[in-house]
Amino acid sequence: MIETSLSIYLKIIYNFIVVLISSMLAYLNIEKEPMMLLAILLIIDYATGLYKAKILEQSITSNKMKYGCISKLLLLVVPIVIAIGAKSVGTDFEYALLVGINILIISEIYSIIGNIYSSRTKEELPEWDAVAIIGKKIRTFLIKLSGESKE
Template sequence: MMEGFVSLKLILNGGMVAIASMLSYLGLNKEAFTIFGYLLLIDYITGVLKAKTLNECITSNKMKYGVISKFSLVLIPLVLALAAKSLHGDAENMLYVGMNILILSETYSIIGNIYTIRTREKLPEWDAVAALGHKIRSVLIRLSGDEK
């Protein structure tokens, strides 16, 4: 029993070191990334509570999809940072804007979940990935000098 706990701690600590190393290498704002991670967790929990409040069926498939969906959001700033690093470009502003859009999206989702839990009324969804895509496209067009 104790050996399994030690193994789990080693794996988690190793993962944290790997993530911290990657964030340092890529130049991502660690504070913003950490806040985003916490918001993802809070949004997941409030989303489950919202589903229970609305008497929606919570299945293991839905929960797996939710975890995968949230994890894919974490990949967005990492992919942006890797692309910027490979292009030897200064994409600090694009990363900053991207992280802020994702943080605002999770904040809106959490507030919407809490609102729904309290009132049993759903707020409209806001697609952060689409907003981020439009912003990145406009920045890339501006950088290429191809504004039309």
């Protein structure tokens, strides 16, 4: 069976993205296991969010789904941006990066549990912004780092 040119192009693009991300993680010395777990949790959160929306009879449009996917994928970019910034300035950000990834993982776990809770009780749990928490942690880390370097 001859494959269509579109499916060949999609396979090429997919493989290029996988190689690019893998190479970036290796170059930036980001542990692959937490990133993989975060990616899996993002998929589970997306699925449970769709289920919750269906149970609560909220509208599910292709636009909402598209923006939901994009926002979830952008969460994967946060640790990579932190690592690129650290590598650019020659600083060891391993601790800050690990904290950032862990906060994102905890945030996704909370979101999954919240989606399941809302599906069962039809009550919404309050959401919290993991990216804001990461920003505060990094800021605190940088302030401590700059304070130590002045002494």
